[in-house]
Amino acid sequence: MSDSKANPIQVSRFQSNLSLSNRLSRLLWGAVWVVFFRFTPRIAFGWRRLVLRVFGAKIGRRVRIYNSATVFLPTNLTIADDVVIGPQVDLYCVAPITISDNVIVSQRAELCTGTHDYTQPDMPLIARPITIESGAWICAGCFVGPGVQVGTRSVVGARAVVFKDVPADSVVAGNPAKVVKYREGDSGR
Numbered sequence: 001m002s003d004s005k006a007n008p009i010q011v012s013r014f015q016s017n018l019s020l021s022n023r024l025s026r027l028l029w030g031a032v033w034v035v036f037f038r039f040t041p042r043i044a045f046g047w048r049r050l051v052l053r054v055f056g057a058k059i060g061r062r063v064r065i066y067n068s069a070t071v072f073l074p075t076n077l078t079i080a081d082d083v084v085i086g087p088q089v090d091l092y093c094v095a096p097i098t099i100s101d102n103v104i105v106s107q108r109a110e111l112c113t114g115t116h117d118y119t120q121p122d123m124p125l126i127a128r129p130i131t132i133e134s135g136a137w138i139c140a141g142c143f144v145g146p147g148v149q150v151g152t153r154s155v156v157g158a159r160a161v162v163f164k165d166v167p168a169d170s171v172v173a174g175n176p177a178k179v180v181k182y183r184e185g186d187s188g189r
Helices: 020-038 045-054
Strands: 077-079 090-092 097-099 110-112 114-116 125-127 130-132 170-173 178-182
Touching: 020 045, 110 130
Parallel strands: 077 097, 090 110, 097 130
Antiparallel strands: 114 125, 170 178
16 A cells, blocks of 8 residues: 555655754764763763763762663753662653752653654654652653653652652552552641
């Protein structure tokens, strides 16, 4: 079925609307990531902080980003002090990702700030920032979608899929993620 009527969407929808300088900077970052980030010793946290800072990321003190983590666009990444970004974490920061202090993002979690408007024939990019507040824990294999704010001291359970804001001091789990309990010590609940 190679009939042109079978697929009414034009090939042009796959063309990038990003500037040439944007595409070139991402190409350069990709090469630097492979050579100077990905293949560094696992314990070279200071070196990886430096490489990210050179490419425009705002990285705090004592941040541990593992060498298998990926960052789409470092200029859209802000990480405060005492944060751990675990192995194989994907920070897809088309829009800003802001991570406050004392946060853990566990292995294979994905923070994705971009999606597409599937209701439009050309499916334009929609980019919304993600904010992870102080003391939160994003557990293994989670997906946090565009525009989400994860509240202070919240826990996003393993494999959870989050498309709505997570209240402070809550524990969410499931697909879609729902509050399953509140953390002890929260006086209001």
